[in-house]
Amino acid sequence: MSGASFAIVQSLRTERGKEWLWRLGVLLVVIAGAYAARDLEWGKVAASWQFLLKGLGRSWLLALASIFVGAVAAFPLALARVYGPTGVRHAATALIETVRSIPELMIIFWVYFTLPLVIGAQVDSWEAALGSLSVIAAAYLAEVIRAGLYSVPRGQIEAAETTGMSRLHIFLHVVLPQALRNMVPALIAQLVALFKTTSLVYAIGVMEFLRSVTVINNTLFAPYPLYLILALGYFVSCFAITRLVRWFDPKYQLVD
Amino acid sequence: MITFDKVNKYFNQLHVLKDVSFHIEAGEVVVVCGPSGSGKSTMLRCVNRLEKIDRGEIVVKGVNLNAPTSDIAKLRAEIGMVFQHFNLYPHLRVLDNLILAPIKVRGVSREVATDTAMKLLAKVGIQEKASAYPSQLSGGQQQRVAIARALAMQPKIMLFDEPTSALDPEMIREVLEVMVDLANEGMTMIVVTHEMGFARRVAHRVIFMDEGRVIEDEKPEVFFSQAKDPRARVFLSKILSHI
Incomplete structure (x- = not known):
């Protein structure tokens, strides 16, 4: 009897055992949470599930589109800031720092309210949301890329230089692969932050997840279940982003 | 093959190389030693222009390193370099690691480059590690890979910047043996090191530097037994017996 329980305790000390113990713990917390939330007015909000799901879908679309556009713009920005000649470097730095030091909501308002006056054309809320979030993504991702480029030790570049490789080849085959690997943790943090930033375009009337929940709540008044759904929606999304990026993370070890 | 003529270099206010002059013939093995901060690594890094000089002239294989028209990348392809921290x-x-530069710089096909690389790995005694990542190797193995990587470009000159200083004592020998073989094959080598046994065995000359100057430039047997300058004698007494 005591021998068997000892064996169980021993098996829980292994890595696999700890992993399962952790999963069990998470499961218990989820069950306890579900039990605690069982009496909320779920029946009242159940009919709105499609509307809420559409809202979450729009949040994802905003995040993916702005991250894509942002990343495409972030690369030249980061390269300009790291490798550019003085003038270009200062311009890129000014752009990045300006966007980063202004509250995101301010940028969203500028694109929505001020840009139409400048360009003399109507900007609808969806376009303004996409535009402003892309600008934000570009500035923040540029910094992630820059940090990644700087993380590659000088000795790596020197080793490549001494073999006579061109600057382009050194960048493509020595610096970039290591920089991409090193920027993964910062990239995850930034993408999660950007996903949550999409909730700000709620303020200019885009029916993304936060606004969908708010609108439903205004008609049904069931804040407890609705805001629980809101939190869960963002949590699951951000967790998925984290897992997705890690999945792309190559599995080699860095020396030193 | 390598000529330094009154080379001077500054790091801001710090005068790190003072009128350094010497000439190295093809096939010569030259060991450079001296206290830390004497400028020996900086001098070595000037040979392939990892460091630029402020005054004087360096000519390597007939190419003037200061001339703006010189094709430094082309020259670098002919000069292998091995670093203290491997830099794999x-x-x-x-x-x-071995075939990257031959393919990108020399335009060699992958098959030919792989063939050459495997022969070089066999030569340094680690062909069985060809598909390992550097982090899976010991320090001595990493340094031997680094030597093979430099040799893969089939250089005419090899520069070694304290190649054994970051190694555990039991791994120093395996690296030195590869270097001895290379010296015996007639490679032109400049080796910054404190391994005086290596200097005795294969060096044609020993250059001793202190405070940015070349103090001694002698055959090893002369340098070890009758160094003229007291600084060289103090240095030798310090490194030949640690206790």
Whole structure:
């Protein structure tokens, strides 16, 4: 009897055992949470599930589109800031720092309210949301890329230089692969932050997840279940982003 | 093959190389030693222009390193360099570390480059590690890969910047043996090191530097037994017996 329980305790000390113990713990917390939330007015909000799901879908679309556009713009920005000649470097730095030091909501308002006056054309809320979030993504991702480029030790570049490789080849085959690997943790943090930033375009009337929940709540008044759904929606999304990026993370070890 | 003529270099206010002059013939093995901060590594890094000089002239294989028209990349391809901290590419397997530059710089096909690389790995005694990543190797193995990587470009000159200083004592020998073989094959080598046994065995000359100057430039047997300058004698007494 005591021998068997000892064996169980021993098996829980292994890595696999700890992993399962952790999963069990998470499961218990989820069950306890579900039990605690069982009496909320779920029946009242159940009919709105499609509307809420559409809202979450729009949040994802905003995040993916702005991250894509942002990343495409972030690369030249980061390269300009790291490798550019003085003038270009200062311009890129000014752009990045300006966007980063202004509250995101301010940028969203500028694109929505001020840009139409400048360009003399109507900007609808969806376009303004996409535009402003892309600008934000570009500035923040540029910094992630820059940090990644700087993380590659000088000795790596020197080793490549001494073999006579061109600057382009050194960048493509020595610096970039290591920089991409090193920027993964910062990239995850930034993408999660950007996903949550999409909730700000709620303020200019885009029916993304936060606004969908708010609108439903205004008609049904069931804040407890609705805001629980809101939190869960963002949590699951951000967790998925984290897992997705890690999945792309190559599995080699860095020396030193 | 390598000529330094009154070379001077500054790091801001610090005068790190003072009128350094010497000439090295093809096939010569030259060991450079001296106290830390004497400028020996900086001098070595000037040979392939990892460091630029402020005054004087360096001519390597007939190419003036200061001339703006000189093709430095082309010259660098002919000069192999081995670093104290190996500087292997951690994201590439050993074989890919070796074939990257031959393919990108020389335009060699992958098959030919791989063939050459495997022969070089055999030569340094680690062909079985061809598909390992650098982090899976010991320090001595990494340094031997680094030597093979430099040799893969089939250089005419090899520069060694304290190649054994970051190694555990039991791994120093395996690296030195590869270097001895290379010296015996007639490679032109400049080796910054404190391994005086290596200097005795294969060096044609020993250059002793202190405070940015070349103090001694002698055959090893002369340098070890009758160094003229007291600084060289103090240095020798310090490194030949640690206790």
